[in-house]
Amino acid sequence: MNEPVDVLIIGAGASGAAVAWSLAETRMRILCLEQGGWVQSTDYPSNGRDWESRQMTDFHYNPNIRRRPADYPINEDASPIKVANFNGVGGGTILYAGHFPRLHPSDFRVRTLDGVADDWPIGYSTLESYYAENDRMMGVASLAGDPAYPPKPSVMPPIPLGKTGQVLGRALNDLGWHWWPSDSAITTRDYEGRAKCINLGHCIAGCAQGAKASTDITYWPEALRARVELRTGCRVREVSVNAQGMASGVTYYDSDGIERFQPAEVVILACNGIGTPRILLNSKSALFPDGLANSSGLVGKNLMFHPYATVQAYFDEELDGYRGPHIAIWSQEFYETDSSRGFVRGYTFQCNRGTGPVMNAIGGMRTGRIPWGEGHHAACRRLFDRMSSTAVICEDLPEECNRVTLDPVLTDSSGIPAPRIEYRIGENTQRMAEHAVARATEMYVAAGAYDVHAEFPMRYAGWHLMGTARMGLDPARSVVNEWGRSHDVKNLFIVDGSVFVTSGGVNPTSTIQAIALYVADNIKNRLSNLFD
Ligand SMILES: Cc1cc2nc3c(=O)[nH]c(=O)nc-3n(C[C@H](O)[C@H](O)[C@H](O)COP(=O)(O)OP(=O)(O)OC[C@H]3O[C@@H](n4cnc5c(N)ncnc54)[C@H](O)[C@@H]3O)c2cc1C
């Protein structure tokens, strides 16, 4: 048996890193177990000319295609949207685009405002100072004054608009719709030992420059200096409980595949909206026969993905191509509920730059715009650098039928049952997506594009994983309380996207990390009576 620790964190991604850093000042003995390893910046596809083909193999977003040793398989046959993640130090932030919006104040009150889903037990004001602290730790580039939000400080100047941002910004001005430079976890000046973005434009293949804020280069170096221990290659199978129903530690397989038990006073799960319910459901005992922390029956239920629509358009003029961070600007014109639209809540437009040469060719050939043989090169040249796409992030409402369970047959390489996803797109979201595609098409027409086409839902776009261990005041309708502690097991906490009550219509990582910092502060403030 290993030496006991005070705090045991499972998962070294966006939230695990933030909670580890924040708790480090207590000088408790803190250990984090992570199933993956460190990714060296020299390993990123962006170092080589084959960066696009490696995004289709060993750096694919989907673990079932990527199949690295650290990945676990996911049965997603019953879902039109496929999961995107990364398993390693940094978690999903290794591959993410660094788009860094916050939830709106209204997102925490959708039951009150719109009569759907549930209100969160906390509000925007609860998280405001944690959002700001996280922005400083990650190094977020933004322009203060966005009218879609309450006032918020800027850490450094925003990423450049580029030609794409200018062309679409002008179109949005003509339409009278909101737009703003994208808040991005990408440094626009040298910051805390990180070099600034040089607009190479390979963010989703990992940033070898170190400008994109993945937590292996933001929170982790500081947490390790403060003596947090991070053990990689350690895959957790289950959380154990003692006779009093308190978590006593976890069973895991170390990097040699040897089964070990790690005792701990406090256990914190940070394995994301799929990995966390997977561990809880696999932690069955006489006291918790339906899985740990599951007296509500809600562990794994209410999975929210954010179904994405994508609208692509070609221009006669040259835009930025793939150079520069993915997202240039956003529009939140249609974010808040307007009942005349036939749906509640809303969406964000993420206005993106174009794709690299390989994706230009493959996309052009798939849609018949680029022929094979004669005329191939001329068509490639005509389309390359002249494309923009807008990704629409639709708010996903929680539904219990959308869920994570354990697959009865499929296991990972350690023999741990794999998660199985059942997911369908709700009617409200379907109507929202139709509205969004029509509005994005209007924007591209106003911008002078000549060939506009849409796809919904984007298949490999299950990158936002939320809702499967929701937060709430009522133990019968939620898994954790208003500060992230399990209602059933008083020394068990959850800090990842599982705790979201609703999804909002924006990327979740800044909120996930703000929640992790908020939960850590609650733990620190209550240390003397944490389990009362
Ligand atoms: C291609 C892509 C693009 C994205 N773009 C954006 C974006 O622009 N903006 C945005 O806000 N979000 C984006 N995201 C989503 C973002 O990455 C996630 O929201 C964020 O990383 C989630 O943080 P987390 O802490 O909940 O989990 P993760 O970061 O996923 O970390 C979970 C960690 O737990 C580990 N783990 C899981 N199970 C176990 C186990 N049994 N034992 C040990 N370790 C375990 C995993 O290996 C992983 O490292 C993107 C994601 C992808 C894949």
Ligand code: SF4
């Ligand atoms: S565009 Fe900037 S942030 Fe993105 S990969 Fe290149 S240097 Fe890194």
